[in-house]
Amino acid sequence: MNIFWLIFFRDLKVAFKSKQELFTPYIFFLIVASMLPLSLGPISWNTPIIAVGFIWITILLSSLMVMDSLFRTDINNGTMDQFLILSYSFSFIILAKIFAHWIVSCLSLIILAPIVAVSFDFPTNKVFLLIVIILLTTPAISIFVSIGSALTASLQKGSVLIGLLILPLISPILIFATHASTLAINGESMSGSLYMLSAISIFSITFGPLICSSSLKASLE
């Protein structure tokens, strides 16, 4: 089997073996959902626009939380050094790892986001559009967060930094994602936003692994 898929399935296996890491995003997602009404008190919560804001902020936070361990375990047990001396493109290895991580983290979002959205009175017939938007946006978010993870990979307390480094860079993606979701609620034509989100995702999938691999090389050399 191709090395790309070998690493991809290895990472999936590792992710599905540790139940704690697999289920933390689900619980985190729901915990934040229940903390949000408490933090703002008795206002009208069942408005779709709040669901949009809530879903995107939780996607950001949970992807930041999950991605911290993306490269660090491999660096600590020496696997990353083996990847580096492999006669195979290091960027593709990184892409395989990010892809596996995206599958694991996106799965939880695809399952939970519609349920939470509907609970905020998100229009039921528009929920599949929300899933499409999440599917188009999360690759770019995953790529950017893994860039942050690669930049801080060799630091002991790097996980605190990732949010500060990466959230300003993700903000444009967030704007387009929120815009698309709002258009979906209002039932307006959203093809422009979807094209834009796909373009952003393709752009980041193309350049992200290169940036990740060069920053990993720079921090490990």
Place this chain on the structure above:
Amino acid sequence: MFNWFYRLGSPPHFYKLNRVIYPWIGLISILLIIIGSIWGLAFAPSDYLQGDGFRMIYVHVPSAYVSMLAYIVLAISAGIGFIWRMKLAHAVAVSAAPFGASFTLLALITGSLWGKPMWGTYWEWGDARLLFELLLFFMFLGYILLHSSFEDPNRGDRVSSILAVVGIINIPIIHYSVEWWNTLHQGPTISKLDAPSITIDMLLPLLVMIFGFTLFFFFLLLFRLQTEILIRSSNTQWVKSLFMDNAND
């Protein structure tokens, strides 16, 4: 062809050149800022809508402009440093970051002071321009924090330069946010390609101020670069001989 470039990249050569250049840049910038301030604050006509309150433009616009310029300088020099492994370029990036953060903070503070009498609020979270200027501040802080958290300065240079280069995607968004999201912040006054929407009496002092602020930023950058070069090459022969010569004088 690139000989001048490589010579500029050599720390001792640049140090000696810079010693001559930076006091002049500082002098010219301070003269320009003094001329611009007096012209803008005392002689320019007051705005028919905002009265004398519009004079905040002479501090706010130049510092906002310099904050973006500082990030571009930071990103380009970090990129040069990463690609050609040029130590001087990394030194430029590291020296630019704190001043970029300072000018961004200045733009935010003057903007919110200007916002209170004109918009009735110090801060408007819904405004894209304010939000992105704040994010620019965090981008400078992120660069500084990431760079300082590496114990090995060479590694810190290389890793944080990647962050700086990736962050440049946000600069056009900050610049065009006023046009893309039509919110509280007024549109651009002078960066439009057609005729500027400001009278020449108000525009000239503003241009003087922008030019003065830009030169002042480069003066600060070069000033700090002197120290940065000395710190980075403190073990080299030319720094030792430089201080020996000074001691002998």
